[in-house]
Amino acid sequence: MEKYNKDNISKLLLFNELIDKQKQFIEKYKLNEFTNDLDFDNFVSNEENNLPLDKNGFIDFKKMEEDGEI
Amino acid sequence: MEKNIQEVFSLIRDGDKNAALQLHVKLRILMHKDANIGEVSRMCYHYCLNDDAREEINSKIIMIIIENILLTDKLNQMKNWTELKWYSKRIAKILIDEYFRKKTKEGEIFESFDSYEFNDDGEMISQQFEVEGNIDIVDYELEYAKLFKEVFVLMPQKCRDLFKFVLKGLKSDEVIKKLNNLGHTVQNRRSLATTKDTCKRNLKRKVREHNNYSEWEDIFNNN
Numbered sequence: 001m002e003k004y005n006k007d008n009i010s011k012l013l014l015f016n017e018l019i020d021k022q023k024q025f026i027e028k029y030k031l032n033e034f035t036n037d038l039d040f041d042n043f044v045s046n047e048e049n050n051l052p053l054d055k056n057g058f059i060d061f062k063k064m065e066e067d068g069e070i
Numbered sequence: 071m072e073k074n075i076q077e078v079f080s081l082i083r084d085g086d087k088n089a090a091l092q093l094h095v096k097l098r099i100l101m102h103k104d105a106n107i108g109e110v111s112r113m114c115y116h117y118c119l120n121d122d123a124r125e126e127i128n129s130k131i132i133m134i135i136i137e138n139i140l141l142t143d144k145l146n147q148m149k150n151w152t153e154l155k156w157y158s159k160r161i162a163k164i165l166i167d168e169y170f171r172k173k174t175k176e177g178e179i180f181e182s183f184d185s186y187e188f189n190d191d192g193e194m195i196s197q198q199f200e201v202e203g204n205i206d207i208v209d210y211e212l213e214y215a216k217l218f219k220e221v222f223v224l225m226p227q228k229c230r231d232l233f234k235f236v237l238k239g240l241k242s243d244e245v246i247k248k249l250n251n252l253g254h255t256v257q258n259r260r261s262l263a264t265t266k267d268t269c270k271r272n273l274k275r276k277v278r279e280h281n282n283y284s285e286w287e288d289i290f291n292n293n
Contacts, residue, residue, distance in 0.1 A: 003141050003142065008140070008141050011140055011141075012133070012136070012137055012140070012141075015090070015133070015136050015140070016133060018087060018090060019090075019094060019129065019132055019133065019136070022090070022091050022094050023094075023098075023129075025091070026091075026094065026095060026098055031095045031098070032095070032098040032099065032101070032102060033102070034099050034102075054088045056077075056081065056088065056089070058088040058089060058091065058092045059088060059091055059092070059095075060088055061087050061088050061090075061091040062086075062087045062088055065087070
């Protein structure tokens, strides 16, 4: 498998950028402050912060980005 | 409702940003500043790493996991988040060891990047770290070195020489002297600064022309 062709490196670089943006988002909404293994096993979204969810029940980062909230 | 970990991986492979955030949040719990909560942080504190080094390792862990999800089938057998937690900790240990190994040869990496070898398919012949369960981890520094090598050839000779000397940490006057010895004309510090700017500008332009990111961006935008 051509693991490190240009397309794959491009993908990784784009993900790298995305992860940087998400890191700031996580800090802003304090999503890094869950405190135990239960959170790790069951966390989907923090109900207290009213963040929009997508059809899978994940925080809708893409929508917030499109709405200019990020 | 908890999603099966393989479903999350599958969404990430399709370029789903929300799934990537879900995974990222989960991994960040392991990196909680409080060592009683963040198990990866606890390891970093144990080895007395500073905040910058800790964050660098955290980012690498996330990118290694993302890379293995995107480009390999190594994580296809992973059953739950607890397994991912242990996998992350194993990566952390390897990266910490690697951090100390590299620290001792700090400054040498750029001098030797030119010696990295690539096979005919463009894959780098690089060292990989074997850990339990046949999971191997790509050395990111080497991966960047590959990219660096590809980009390096885009520069004219004058810029390459300039870049090499700057990376070696030479002072401006020494760089000017060495460049002139090699037959390049750089009169003073001011013209050195102009040359640096020109090299950077040209390099940025060439990289943009050379690398085509549009296809992957489309995948993101369509999800």
